[in-house]
Structures are given as structure tokens and as C-alpha cells.
Amino acid sequence: MLGPENTMMSFEKAVENGAFGLESNIYLSYDEVPFLMHDNNLRRTTNIREVMPNASFRHSSLFTWNFLSTLNAGKWFVQFKPFYNMKPLSEADKEKARNQMIPKLSDLLEFAQKEKKFVIFDLNIPPPKHPLRKTFVRRVVSVILDSQIEQHLIYWLTAFDRMYVKKKAPGFQQVGRLYSIERLTKENISKINVDYKKLFYNGLRDYKAANININLYIVNEPWLYSLAWCSRIHSVTTDNIQLLRQINHPYFFMTPSHYMLMWFLLDGVSAVFIVSIFYFHWWKENKENVSESSSSHTDTDSINLEKGKSDHQKASNLSIKPPSRVLDSPWTRKAIYPRLPNSSISNYPGPRQFLVAPKKIDSKPEPDNEPLKSMMPAKVDVRQLTPSEASELILAPTREATREPTLQTALPALTANEPTISSIEVLHPETQHQSTFTVEPFPRNRVSTTSDMSLSSSGFSPKKN
Incomplete structure (x- = not known):
């Protein structure tokens, strides 16, 4: 202007x-x-x-x-x-x-x-x-x-x-x-x-x-x-x-053929770039789906494996080593725990029974040379076991413990003049008969043992007179 x-x-x-x-x-x-x-x-x-x-x-x-x-x-x-x-x-x-x-x-x-x-x-x-x-x-x-x-x-x-x-x-x-x-x-x-x-x-x-x-x-x-x-x-x-007015010819920045070449080239590159972006996102989504699927399978397998290991560990924790007192020879088998009446069991319904039964402790423990006294009622007939029978009694539950870990034996180390109060957990399947025992204090070097009274493999069951 x-x-x-x-x-x-x-x-x-x-x-x-x-x-x-x-x-x-x-x-x-x-x-x-x-x-x-x-x-x-x-x-x-x-x-x-x-x-x-x-x-x-x-x-x-x-x-x-x-x-x-x-x-x-x-x-x-x-x-x-x-x-x-x-x-x-x-x-x-x-x-x-x-x-x-x-x-x-x-x-x-x-x-x-x-x-x-x-x-x-x-x-x-x-x-x-x-x-x-x-x-x-x-x-x-x-x-x-x-x-x-x-x-x-x-x-x-x-x-x-x-x-x-x-x-x-x-x-x-x-x-x-x-x-x-x-x-x-x-x-x-x-x-x-x-x-x-x-x-x-x-x-x-x-x-x-x-x-x-x-x-x-x-x-x-x-x-x-x-x-x-x-x-x-x-x-x-x-x-x-x-x-x-000073322009006497058009300003050509490129020839028409060069312009067409650049146009097609840029369009082709743009199309490839766009397709690559879509393909990358599609590949990424599929990879994430596969990873999630494999992760879910791996988690399931690991859970099953951990469960199996836990079961095996429970079974391996069951002690099958006989107590030192049992290995002494000669020895006689006596009932350690009296059988409780069924009325006491009915007071604690459910698959598990828990009982803590403290007993009065004598001020003077019995001498070691005295034989074990039966804690069973007088009417119960106690028969003697030979060493071979004792071995069967102790070793027989091994197969049962490996197959179904339902038996636990607690072997606390007892000292003289110390009261012993045991809390005993006994699994109570519906198809088996359970007994709850009261644990009496024993002198030093004696063992407190719980046993399932219905083990068929050992043939061990209390008999009444």
C-alpha cells in the first residue's frame, strides 16, 4: 500500500x-x-x-x-x-x-x-x-x-x-x-x-x-x-x-514432477508410520493378554505346589522316633491315660477338642526305680507288650502319618519338681472315635504321650475287664 x-x-x-x-x-x-x-x-x-x-x-x-x-x-x-x-x-x-x-x-x-x-x-x-x-x-x-x-x-x-x-x-x-x-x-x-x-x-x-x-x-x-x-x-x-510488479516469472520452489514425487513419498511414509503405530498397539495388547493368561496359570500351579509342600511338611513334622524311655529294656507297657467317659466329649462338640487339665503336683516325686503306675481305671485290663509289639506300635503309624497327617505326638522335656500342663489338640473325624486325655505330672525323664486310640494298624485299643 x-x-x-x-x-x-x-x-x-x-x-x-x-x-x-x-x-x-x-x-x-x-x-x-x-x-x-x-x-x-x-x-x-x-x-x-x-x-x-x-x-x-x-x-x-x-x-x-x-x-x-x-x-x-x-x-x-x-x-x-x-x-x-x-x-x-x-x-x-x-x-x-x-x-x-x-x-x-x-x-x-x-x-x-x-x-x-x-x-x-x-x-x-x-x-x-x-x-x-x-x-x-x-x-x-x-x-x-x-x-x-x-x-x-x-x-x-x-x-x-x-x-x-x-x-x-x-x-x-x-x-x-x-x-x-x-x-x-x-x-x-x-x-x-x-x-x-x-x-x-x-x-x-x-x-x-x-x-x-x-x-x-x-x-x-x-x-x-x-x-x-x-x-x-x-x-x-x-x-x-x-x-x-517486480515478479516477471512464477517462483518455482520445485518442478511439478519433483513435487509429485515428494507428495507420493510423504504420503507413503505417513501411511507406513500410521500402520506401524496400529500394529504396535495391537501387538502390545496381545502380549499383555498372553502374559496375564500365563501369570494366572503360574499362580494356580504355585498355589497347588505350595499346598502340596505344606501338606508334606505337616506330615514330615510328625515325629516317629520312639521316646528314650521306650527304648529301655526291659520295659512293660502300661496305660498312661485313662479313657474319659463319652459324657465329657459331648460337652465339647465339633471336630476339634481342646482340654487343659492341671493336676495337683506332689511335693515329692516318685523315685525312678518305681515302676509306672497305671492311670487307667481298675477295671481296665492291661496286657504286657513284647519288644517286637512295641516296635510295631511305634513304627506302624508312619504310613498313616505320611498319607494323612492326623496324628501329632508331643514330647516335651520334663524336669523334676516341675508341673506339666499340656494342651492337646486331637482331630475329631466324624468316622472315628476320639478320646480326650488328662495329662498327669510325671517325674524327670518320663514321657507324656498321646495316641489315637483307634489306630487299626497297631491293634492297640484298651480292653475293659
Whole structure:
């Protein structure tokens, strides 16, 4: 941009840089004068905030031309930099810009006629309650015809009341927007003015195949201008003509074949990468499922193995070594524990019986040389065991203990003059008969033994008289 927008200075600078057409926006004042203004208010490009601050947001068409002609339209361009890469103005250009006023449409038409340049403009509808709300097109056509400009220099863009324009000014070049090809053909329109962002996404080839001339707006970058050039676009609207006019050929960053090769290569790599990601996640999920399955099997096996080891350990903990007193020879077998009556068992229902039976302890223990006295009732007949029978009695439960560890023998070391209180745990299967014994204190070097009274392998059972 070389001058304030929509001022005579900007049009003059455009012609100096080789523009073949001039673009503007038109509003109509309240007293029916067409003038050039881009915005619908005067706040940005005029000094109305200094002259009439309360009216800075009022619609431009609600002012009369007498007031509009007094506003300055160029000081903002000097005070504020419109483009970040805009070159600084010379002092002469700054002075000229500060003196720019709002031009009328007739001023632009006169200049275009003199320079033989095309004129294209957006005609904005007046706001409600404007006197030209419905007849603004006819008013503008009348002003154009009164300027005596050649009709073919006018690119008529407004679709409102187009039939009247064609009838009143048949020499105007009718320009459409991004209409369908059928509508353009029906209205006999051979040119369109579109935003470049919309065109490249909406069938550029179709319009070119229908021989539609295309003008793109707003193109300010060299690469975009090169793209339009390569796409065989007929013209562009720009604010950066001083840069684009220096381009005498499109900027090719790569040849079309190289571009296609890179495009296919990148697409292929992207596809492989995406497939690899999906495959990796699929493989990872399957691996986790297999690990969980194998872990569950391993846990089950370890539990079973630990259970078997626990059972084997319980069986191995059963002592089968005969007490030292039993190994003495000669010895006689006497009942150690009296059999309790069944009534005492019924007081403790359940598969396990626990009994702690403390007994009074004699102050003087019996001498060691005295024989063992029977703790069984007098009616119980006690028979003598031979050493061979004793061996059978002691060794026979080994197989039973290995197969089902239900017998535990406690061999506490007793000392003289110390009371012995034993807590005996006897498993009570439903199919076997259990007995609970009371443990009497014995002198030193004597043994307290519990035995299952129903062991069939040893043939040991108390007999009644």
C-alpha cells in the first residue's frame, strides 16, 4: 500500500506501478452522493473522532456530503503503519497523504477515463430509512453514465437489480461471484471475482473448463501470486503492487514432477508410520493378554505346589522316633491315660477338642526305680507288650502319618519338681472315635504321650475287664 486506501493518492500510486484496473467500495451519502469508503463507519480512516466523537460509530451513509467532504482521510495513514513490512514514506508522500480527503465516485471515474483503466467496485446497500434504500443501483448507474466513461471500463459486480443495469448500460462487463456455472451461463456472465481461499477449494478446474475469467482477491504474497499465475488466473486484486510488479516469472520452489514425487513419498511414509503405530498397539495388547493368561496359570500351579509342600511338611513334622524311655529294656507297657467317659466329649462338640487339665503336683516325686503306675481305671485290663509289639506300635503309624497327617505326638522335656500342663489338640473325624486325655505330672525323664486310640494298624485299643 503506497497511499491511504480509497483516496485519489492510492489510485495514482497504483497507476504509477502498472495496475491495469482500480478497485474501490462505494457508499451513498444521505443526500444521494456516491463516495468512496471501505468501512461502514468513519472511525478508522477519517478524523471524525476529533470533529464529532459521538458520531464516530454512525453509519457512513447517514451523513451528508457537505459534512463528509470536510473530513480528513489521510492522517491515519501517516500516524499508524497499516502493514508491518511497509516501507517508510518519503516526506513528499507524507505531506500528500495528510491532505487526502474523501473522494466521490465521479472523481474516480474521471481519473480512470483519463488513464484508461478498468474500474471494479463493491456497491454497498444503504441502511434502513435511507432515501435510496431501494433505488441506490439506479442512482449509481446514472452517475456513471453522466461521467462519460467508456462502458467497457466498468466491471459491474453488484447482483442487485442486474437486469436494469444490463438494460440501461449494456456495455458494462457483468462480473459475478462464486456462483454455479449454470447460473453464470444463464445470466451471461463470463467473469467472476472471488476470494482465493474459496476458489481453490471449490472447483477451479470447472470454472476454467467453462471459459470463465477469474479475478482473485486479495493477493499480497509472492508465493500466492505465483500460485495464481501457475493456475492461469487472469487477474488479482492486491494491496502490494509495488512488490508483485517486480515478479516477471512464477517462483518455482520445485518442478511439478519433483513435487509429485515428494507428495507420493510423504504420503507413503505417513501411511507406513500410521500402520506401524496400529500394529504396535495391537501387538502390545496381545502380549499383555498372553502374559496375564500365563501369570494366572503360574499362580494356580504355585498355589497347588505350595499346598502340596505344606501338606508334606505337616506330615514330615510328625515325629516317629520312639521316646528314650521306650527304648529301655526291659520295659512293660502300661496305660498312661485313662479313657474319659463319652459324657465329657459331648460337652465339647465339633471336630476339634481342646482340654487343659492341671493336676495337683506332689511335693515329692516318685523315685525312678518305681515302676509306672497305671492311670487307667481298675477295671481296665492291661496286657504286657513284647519288644517286637512295641516296635510295631511305634513304627506302624508312619504310613498313616505320611498319607494323612492326623496324628501329632508331643514330647516335651520334663524336669523334676516341675508341673506339666499340656494342651492337646486331637482331630475329631466324624468316622472315628476320639478320646480326650488328662495329662498327669510325671517325674524327670518320663514321657507324656498321646495316641489315637483307634489306630487299626497297631491293634492297640484298651480292653475293659
